[in-house]
Amino acid sequence: MTEKKASNKVVAMCAGPVAAAAMGLVLAAAGLKSPACWTAAVTTWCMVWWIFEPLPVEATSIIPFAIFPIVGVLDSRQVAAGYGHEMVLLFVGGFMISQGLGKSGAHKRLAIGMVHLVGGLGGRRLVLGFMLAAVLVSMWVSTTATTLMFLPMMLAVLEQIEEKERKAVAVPLLLSLVLGVNIGAMGTCVSTPPNIICVGMYKDMTGNIMSLARWMKVALPIVIVLVPFTWLWLTRKLGRSQPVQLPVLGPWRTEEKRIIVVFLITVAGWIFLEGPFGGWQRLIGVKGVGNSTVALLSVMIMFLCPNGHGGRLLDWKTASNIPWGLLLMVGGSMTIGAAFDSSGLSKVIGDKLAGSSSLPLFAIIGIVSMGAGIMTNMMNHTAMAALLLPLLGAAAKSSGIDPILFMMPAAIGIDTAFTTPISTMSNLIIYGTGYVSVRTMVKEGFVPNIAGIVLVAIMCYLLLPR
């Protein structure tokens, strides 16, 4: 490590607590209660360290678990509960499936199929193909499942690219997946939690139903504009590169056949979990099955199914090779969400956003989508939606406006949080591949984030019936 780099690290390390103290003091001076100030301060600290990485990201993720109890925001059991979130298990299961596919080499076959499907060329075309596929699938399938589905294929494609070119292609390619997935999910109200929550709450609040068709009438134009924009932005540095060299694979081996079958069943399990007609869990008469259950079942099957030459499809050595440290990050972001909630900080934010309801409608929609889109980069999107949407709905109702006018820009605004690994699982999964640093994510995601917010505001203003 050079002298300069080391001193940069020290500066970044000090910047965390200093920024935290500044944030805490400002809020305290503004009259916030002390737990809310602490929550904001600790979150700021984590953000600074996550972005500038004076410590490894995983180590920074320990901070919420360690500091919240000390400052009295959450007790040690409450922080631990953040680590026991369904998403943590889904992360374990999803990555183990990916490991299993990688072990057999079957993901290469999936990738080749995919590359043929998207038009087999290198560089920008490749990115566009994958992005379109991700957008189309994630409109209907949970964003996390979509990301986990495409990831093994993408990694296989990256393996085919020459070492020195790989890095340059990896960033746009992987980010096109995560952005594509998040953008696609905006288009419908079935595949990402904020939109699902929005529609559900709207129904509870007003008795009116926001049908899928009504949603898509407003949201689809946003998707249609944002996809090409994001594609151009992500690939701006990609020149006309060589077409991907596809390896010639021999006939299918038993191992590959079996694991592909397991994988396809898993994907089907994710897609048809809750619908149509109540999904397969209704068929077997239970209702507590989640995406994580499907993933872990699939992992169990891989552990049990023989691979045709004496072993199993998945062994523990391969399976345990997943980025465990990132579980802390999933848990940490859940803990931050819980702290926002219990300290009353989220209510303050919501009130501030909702308090603007005396402004002209366009300004309100702008502020709401902006606030939601920026804040969600600091916490989990589901938690954000769960706490922001009811406040906005109530504010709109009390000033005699159709709540959807506030809620929909907020929900879709939340979906534009592309810049950090903590806002959505898809973001975190991509980060978990190790190809993309937090800083790259911020740098590449910021422009689409802002563009998305602006678009959401405009489209919602123009297209939502008043």
Next chain:
Amino acid sequence: MGAGPVVAAAIWVVLATKGLRLPACWTAAITGWCAVWWIFEPVPIAATSILPFAIFPLSGVLDHNQVARGYGDTVILLFMGGFMLAQGLEKSGAHRRLALGMVRAVGGKGGRRLVLGFLLAAVVISMWISNTTTTLILLPIAAAVLEQADENEKKRLAIPLMLALCYGASIGGIGTPIGTPPNMIFIGMYGRITGKEFGFFEWMKIGVPIMVIMFFVAWLWLVRRLGEAKAVKIPTLGPWRAEERRVMTIFALAALGWIFRGEPYGGWTGLINAKGIVGDSTVALIAVILLFVWPDGKGGRLLDLKTAMAIPWDILLLFGGGLTIAEAFEVSGLSKAIGDSLAVLSSWPMLAMMVALTLSAGFLTNIMSNTAMAALLMPLLGAAAKAAEVEPAMLMIPTVISISFAFMLPIGTPPNAIVYSTGQISVRDMVREGFFINLIGAIVVAVVCYFLLPVFIKV
């Protein structure tokens, strides 16, 4: 492998015909399945631990959010923090220096004292880091000492010396909650069953007396045939390095933080007005952050990511699986059903019940993974204790301590396997020497718990 589902189906059918409610049948069946796989290991233990997470939602006992909560327990965070601290200690090499220091201070005179020195080092170190690592660092030192002895002496000395390592590691593990995974499983399950917290210091009040007694029992038994011997040379290390000093400081602070968290006089959490909010896990994680931040004096940090992430994540999964089973026991009503059928036990005298438990656990643990055994037995005992209207800790603690007492077989616990792998001792030696300690151990644990637990546990 087939036996797991078959046993599960059998349990399910038997219980269902007895008229138990469906969720309770499912819970029992899945637990039986896990038990079979944990004992015979057709798939790795960690892979079996995924089973409860996957099957409980499928059978409708718990939903997917509830199973995930099993993985979000303070004991998991505490153990994660404890493992990472131990990794930091190992990275600096300070644990080797400590071990050598103790061996030198006590064992320099050779013979019985030598065995005492190694036993002491093993016990003290394995209170804080894993039993396996403790054995691994002491092994080369013991081997170096054995090299110096002549043929004749070597033969007599090898067995006591080698066994002192693995027995010491197992005995030391019971001293603190973080000493060995079963202790933590007890603490986690106890919290689930009673809603009360079982603190670090509270555990030590029971664990340390038993540890000390067993330390002397093991020493006297192992050296019974050793006469006086000549002094031996023990390898030395240079002066303390900055890195080692710093890690030791943080480790000592963490230990103090754990011990004085809630008492005496409200402890330090009372001082900062955070009593009941700051847990043992908080202490561990703060110490880990300190290790990540503090320079090691040669351009790096005391703990780096690679070292920290090398902790045994599979054991954490096993913890989570066990806690999920415990949760299912409660939610499904199985716990109550078991308790009712075991209520006859309450007519037994308490001491007899404890001896029965410690004896069976102490011998069974020789053929089964300690952690998996604790994960299976703790919910059962908790349920039984509740029905018999005794404090759950009265049954759970003696059992969980006995689970650490695998002294007879190489497969009983990794330290035994490591020592066995040196080729210096045979399985027969281990069974012969270990049988007595296993037996005495069971009685010591039962008696000490019988007298101390009512004093220390506020029922």
